[in-house]
Amino acid sequence: MKKSSTGGNTAPLPVALGAWIALLFLHVPVLIILLYAFTTEEATYSFPPPGLTLRWIGITMGRTDFWQALQLSLRVAGIATLAALVLGTLAAAAVARSRFFGKEAVSFLLLLPLALPGIVTGIALRSAISLGNIPFSFWTIVIGHATFCVVVVYNNVVARLRRFGNSQVEASMDLGANGWQTFRYVIFPNIASALLAGGMLAFALSFDEVIVTTFTAGQQSTLPIWIFSQLVRPRDRPVTNVVAIVVILITFIPIVIAHRLTQESNE
Amino acid sequence: MSEFVIELVDVVKRFATPEGNEVTAVDHVSLQIRHGEFFSLLGPSGCGKTTSLRMIAGFEWPTSGEVLIDGKPMGRTPPFWRPVNTVFQSYALFQHMTVFQNVAFGLEMDKTPASEIKHRVGEALEMVKLSGMERRKPRQLSGGQQQRVALARALVKRPKVLLLDEPLGALDLKLRREMQIELKTLQEQVGITFIYVTHDQEEALTMSDRITVMNRGKALQTGSPVEIYERPNCRFVADFIGQANFFAGKMLAFDDQGARVAIPALQTELIGQPVGNLEPGQAVAVSIRPEKVRIAQEPAFGSNSVRGRVIHTTYIGSNTHVLLELAGGVRINAWEQNKISTLDPKAYFLPGQEIWANLFPENVLILPED
Ligand SMILES: Nc1ncnc2c1ncn2[C@@H]1O[C@H](COP(=O)(O)OP(=O)(O)OP(=O)(O)O)[C@@H](O)[C@H]1O
Ligand SMILES: [Mg+2]
Numbered sequence: 001m002k003k004s005s006t007g008g009n010t011a012p013l014p015v016a017l018g019a020w021i022a023l024l025f026l027h028v029p030v031l032i033i034l035l036y037a038f039t040t041e042e043a044t045y046s047f048p049p050p051g052l053t054l055r056w057i058g059i060t061m062g063r064t065d066f067w068q069a070l071q072l073s074l075r076v077a078g079i080a081t082l083a084a085l086v087l088g089t090l091a092a093a094a095v096a097r098s099r100f101f102g103k104e105a106v107s108f109l110l111l112l113p114l115a116l117p118g119i120v121t122g123i124a125l126r127s128a129i130s131l132g133n134i135p136f137s138f139w140t141i142v143i144g145h146a147t148f149c150v151v152v153v154y155n156n157v158v159a160r161l162r163r164f165g166n167s168q169v170e171a172s173m174d175l176g177a178n179g180w181q182t183f184r185y186v187i188f189p190n191i192a193s194a195l196l197a198g199g200m201l202a203f204a205l206s207f208d209e210v211i212v213t214t215f216t217a218g219q220q221s222t223l224p225i226w227i228f229s230q231l232v233r234p235r236d237r238p239v240t241n242v243v244a245i246v247v248i249l250i251t252f253i254p255i256v257i258a259h260r261l262t263q264e265s266n267e
Numbered sequence: 268m269s270e271f272v273i274e275l276v277d278v279v280k281r282f283a284t285p286e287g288n289e290v291t292a293v294d295h296v297s298l299q300i301r302h303g304e305f306f307s308l309l310g311p312s313g314c315g316k317t318t319s320l321r322m323i324a325g326f327e328w329p330t331s332g333e334v335l336i337d338g339k340p341m342g343r344t345p346p347f348w349r350p351v352n353t354v355f356q357s358y359a360l361f362q363h364m365t366v367f368q369n370v371a372f373g374l375e376m377d378k379t380p381a382s383e384i385k386h387r388v389g390e391a392l393e394m395v396k397l398s399g400m401e402r403r404k405p406r407q408l409s410g411g412q413q414q415r416v417a418l419a420r421a422l423v424k425r426p427k428v429l430l431l432d433e434p435l436g437a438l439d440l441k442l443r444r445e446m447q448i449e450l451k452t453l454q455e456q457v458g459i460t461f462i463y464v465t466h467d468q469e470e471a472l473t474m475s476d477r478i479t480v481m482n483r484g485k486a487l488q489t490g491s492p493v494e495i496y497e498r499p500n501c502r503f504v505a506d507f508i509g510q511a512n513f514f515a516g517k518m519l520a521f522d523d524q525g526a527r528v529a530i531p532a533l534q535t536e537l538i539g540q541p542v543g544n545l546e547p548g549q550a551v552a553v554s555i556r557p558e559k560v561r562i563a564q565e566p567a568f569g570s571n572s573v574r575g576r577v578i579h580t581t582y583i584g585s586n587t588h589v590l591l592e593l594a595g596g597v598r599i600n601a602w603e604q605n606k607i608s609t610l611d612p613k614a615y616f617l618p619g620q621e622i623w624a625n626l627f628p629e630n631v632l633i634l635p636e637d
Contacts, residue, residue, distance in 0.1 A: 167359035170326055173346040174353045175373035175424065185372070189363045 088153025269338030
C-alpha cells in the first residue's frame, strides 16, 4: 500500500549491518526451533541435524497431554478475551463519554496492570484468591488473564472513542435512537475494528502467558506451562519444538491481523 | 394544542467548570415560540445560545425552570423521545453510512416500513437538491452538500420543531446567502417551526419572524426584526444589531414628543423616544443610528439640531459615510444615501465643512443605561 521511500536513499553500511545483526539476533532462535522440530535426534541437539523427519508431528498429535494443554489454553484465552471485550468496552465508554471527578485517576488505574510486572499481579491475585478461599481452577486462570486482557481492549477502544467524539452519538439520540440502538448502529461500527484488534491482541497475550498463570493455576497446565514442564523432563525433545511452532502460529497470526487493523484505521 | 410549540419558563443552566468555578450559561430565560414561526436566537459568542437549544433538544437539563414542548413539561425526557430534531453546527453526519442511510436513520428508529422510508428519503433529498447522491459517503461531499444532508436527515422525520445551531457557519459568504434564502423558502414550504441560532445579525434580520437577542445568558429582547432594530430596549441590543451612535445623558422630563434628556457632552438637551420604564433623573444612553442622522446647511424645523463639522468622508457606492464632530468634541457617524448620480465633488460633503446635524426626535432613542 505504501510507496517505498525515495529511491537511492539507502542506509550507510554500518547501520545496515547493525540492523541485520539485530534482526538475526531476534529471529535465529525461532529458526532453530523450526529446524529442530524436524531433527531425527531424540534427546540432544547437534548442528547440523543428522537428518530430517516429520515423525515428531505425528507423535505430538498422538499425545493426549498436549491436546489437553492446548484445549485449556484456547478456552482460557477465549473466555478471558470475551470478558475483556465486554468489560474493556464498558470501561472505555465510561471514561470517554462522561466527565466525572477522578476520571484521570480511573484511567490510570485501568492501565496499571499492564505496567505492573506479571509477578506482582501474580502474587497479588494468588493472595486474593487464597484469602477468598476460592479453589484454584480453570476460572482462577481466566480471572488472572482477564486482568491484562481488559487493559488491552480498554486501551484500544478508549483511543478510538476519543477520536470518534460525541457529536454523532448526540445526532443518533436526536434522531430517535435509544442508548442501545445508538451503540448498535453508530458506536459499534466505529469501534468494531478497535475491538477486533484489541481482542486479538488480548487472545495472543493470554495464550502464551506463563507468569500470572503459574500463580493462579491449580493442577492444570496451559500450553506454555506444559512446554516448560517438558523442558525440565525431556522426553521426545523435538515434540516441544513442534508445539512451539503451534504456539507461534496461534499467537502470531492474530497479532499480525491486529496490527493491520489498527494501521488501517489510523490512516 | 397549546398556543406555543416551545416554551422556556424561567430557565437557568449552570455548569461546573473544570477549573472548579460555576458558570451560568443561561440566566432566567423565558421564551414563547409559536407554531410555524421562524424564530432566531441571536447573540455574541458564549451568550448561551447553544446551551438553550440543547436544553430544548434534551441534551442538557435545566438547573431550574422548565422547558415545555407543545404544552408538555419535558423534565428529564431524553432526546429520543422529544418531537424535535437538530441540525448540528458540525453536521454530525454518520461517517460510516451513505447519504441515504443517514437520512433514513431516524425513520428506521421509528420502525417506519421500508417502502415508506424509501419514498420519504427520496422526497427529502429532492427537497434539499441532493437526488442522485444517495450512495455517497459524507466525506465525498462538499461542505454545503453535507449541510443539506444534515438538514434532510432532520426534516425527514417531520418534527414539530427543527433546531438549527449556526447551520451555515462553516460555509463561505456566497453559499451562505444562497442557503439563507433556501432555508427560509423551505421553512415556509414545510411549515415546521424553526429555532435558528446565529451570531450573525444580518442573517437573523433577513430570515426571522421573531428574534430573541441574548447576552451573557440573559434574553434581553424578543421581537420582530423591525422592532429589534427600530426599538431596541437597551444599549446592548442597539449596539449589537446594526450600528448606533451613543450619548450619555440624564432624563429630565416627559413631554408630548417623548422625553427630554440633558447631554452634558453636547452642552444641550435632546428630545427623543423613551424606551422602557424611565424616571426623571435617571442615567440613560441616548442613541441614533447613522442612517438617521440628517446632515444639512441649516437647522431643520422640529428637530434636535446640533452644530458640527465634517471630519472625514468615505464613499462606498450606495452611501457615503460621514464622520462628524459635534460641539464638545463628540464624534458621530452619519450615512448619507447617494440619491443623485453626479461626479460633482460639491454634491458630497467635504472635510472641514461646517454643518448642522439634525437629529429628529422620532429617531432618537432614550434607553436605560446597562
Ligand atoms: N459543558 C459545559 N461545561 C462548562 N461550561 C459550559 C459548558 N457548555 C457551555 N459552557 C459555558 O456556557 C457559556 C455558554 O455557552 P454556549 O455554548 O451556550 O454559547 P453560545 O452562545 O452557543 O456561543 P457560540 O456562539 O460561541 O457557539 C459559555 O461561557 C461556555 O463556556
Ligand atoms: Mg454555540
